[in-house]
Structures are given as C-alpha cells and as structure tokens.
Amino acid sequence: MCGRTACTLAADELSRASRYRDRTGQRHRPRWKDGDTDKYRPSYNKSPQSFSPVLLSNRHFNKDAPVDECVLAAMRWGLVPAWFKENDPNKMQYNTSNCRSESLLGKKSYKDPLLKGQRCVILADGFYEWRRLEKEKQPFFIYFPQSQGGQVPSPQSKQEPKCDQSLDQGEVSPSLTVIRRSFVRLCQSYTSVYSSTCLQSDQDDSDWTGWRLLTIAGLFDSWTPPGGGEVLYTYTVITVDASPNLQSIHDRMPALLDGEDEVRRWLDFGEVKSLEAMKLLQPKSSLTFHPVSSLVNNSRNNSPECLQPVDPTVKKTVQPTASSKMMMSWLKTASPTKRKNPDEETTAKGPEGKLAAEKQTKPTGSLQQWLQGSGSSKKPKT
16 A cells, blocks of 8 residues: 655756656656646655646647657645546545556546546655554655665666665664664765755756656546536556565555656557556565654654654653652552453453442552542543
C-alpha cells in the first residue's frame, strides 16, 4: 500500500528533475499545466486528498499536442470517477487512493481510465510505509538510491551504497553509524538540489543532479460537478506485490517505473496500448530505505524531521516523576500481595464480576488509605 509520500522540490525544480524522453529518444523539460503551480505545495508528509505533482501526456489537455509530449499537473490524491453523481467529491464511500494492479480490469472506476489511456506518473521524493512490530508500527522512508552529491545513477549502472546494505536487507536494528551515514547522504543530496537552483536559471536544460525522484505508475480521471463548475483532476496509485527487499516491511508496494524508457512507454498511450503497458507493473527491487520517527504518523506534521533516519532500537527513557517515585517506594515497602491486571479481570468477569470483585477487595496499606481518604467527590486528573 501507499498512503503517505514526500515531495519537497519547488515547482521549477520538479520541472528540471522530471525531464523525459520522447519516441525519438530526445529529452525534454516538461512545463506546468496553466495555473497548476498554485495548487502544488511541497511537503515532507503528503496524505490522500492533497495535491501532488503528476506527469502525463499533454494530449489529455490539448487534442492537437503530440501524444509523446508531456506536461506537469497538480492532481488530488484519491481518484474520483467521471461518472460520480454527487455534488461533493468528499462523499466518495470507498477508498481510491490505491488500486491493485490485479484489479484494474475488474473495477469500473479503474477500467474506464485505463482503457481511455489516462495513465500518469506520480512524482515523489519517496514514500512511507509501516512495519508492524507487535503492538507498535515502525515507519520507514523508501526511495531510489542516491549516489554521493545527489548525482543520479542510471538504471543500468546504479549500485546500492555500502552504508545502506543492512537497511536494504530489512534488518530491524540497523547500527547508529549506518543511520547517521544514511542521513548525511540524504542531506548531501538535498543540499545539491538547492545549490544547483541558486546557480542555474529556471530555463537551464542541463542534466538534473539533485534528488532522483520516484516515478510511480498511476491512473487519473477528470470529474465535473453535476451542477457544473471547475473540473477536478484526481489520481490513484497502482500497487503490486512487494519486492523481496521490502517484504519485511509490507506485502504491497507502489508500481514503480524505473528509468526514462519505462516512463515514456507508460505515458505514451498512442504507441503503447493498455494491455501492453500493464506488463510494466512489476515489483522493483531498486529501492533503499531507512527507519524514521513516528512523527510522520500524523499527517499534520510537516518538517524535515519526518525524513530523518532514527535508530528504532533506542527507546526514549521515561523520567520518573515525584508521584511515580512515591508509588515505587510504597511497592517496595508494602507487604507482597498477588496483584491482578484490572483490564484482564474486568474482561474475564464482565461488569457484574467487576462489581463483585470491588466489594470483596479490602484495600490495605498507606496508598490505599490515602485513596480512600481522598473522598469520592474528587475526580481523577486526566
């Protein structure tokens, strides 16, 4: 699954970072669809319903444009089908932020856009995924490998950096040294983005040397309110089975397009028909990742700390309070008794059993006397 991404580049940087190849092999820098730069907002923590940058054929907006000419657009995450009849798109009764590649031809919401050639590429620095660890979940940031200085490795020659090997193997407890090296490399890549922006103009067509963006296969649709109004463009992320190096985190992953040729074939609906394009939807092992803070769990948190590598083996130490010290002192000096878990006892006996247990229990000791003497009229602090 994919329910959270990060995309921190400015609009002009995205245009430079998403250069594409046409049918002849020539590379072009896409322009933004008119007015869409105002809709896009960079974010370290993007969630469904937010607007994300999407690359697609300009033929969808201009019938006279070549099919292999691409543009950038800001689309809302969570596909709203063209046939949706409500006046408010938020009244969708089911989740369309993701769609399984196996179900594309089996559900009308996705089959219609697919057969119409409404394919797009979602751009992101990376995406977040959560690994379930007993009662908790550990979030990870997952992205294309980046070489030193932010240089973008080609799909044929890129290799995993040595400092990330333990992370790529899915270990739960990477060393702090590995974490730090990963973060340094991450910062170097981001630094190169901003330095290159300052030194080069917006019209510079030199090769992009900043962060290598994830290119995720998706479908989009256009919805017009039944009563008339502005057209809303929305998209869904296509998912596939997770690659072997990600299976320890989650069993699904976004369908990635690795390299300019795959991006071109996915977007060129004139030359590459739907069934042929679906062959591109395969698990990709060309990813790296590192654990991040649970700060990202709340979509309202939007800061660089969301991306910062952490060591999941380091637990925060809870500093004892005056009340907790008193409690520990009492537990050490009071006579040992068999203490039951209140939740377990309540669950086992039910409400009636709970009342009976309260009647039978005779509180003793200074702590219990203090609780009794505090008076029933006092409400517990929350």
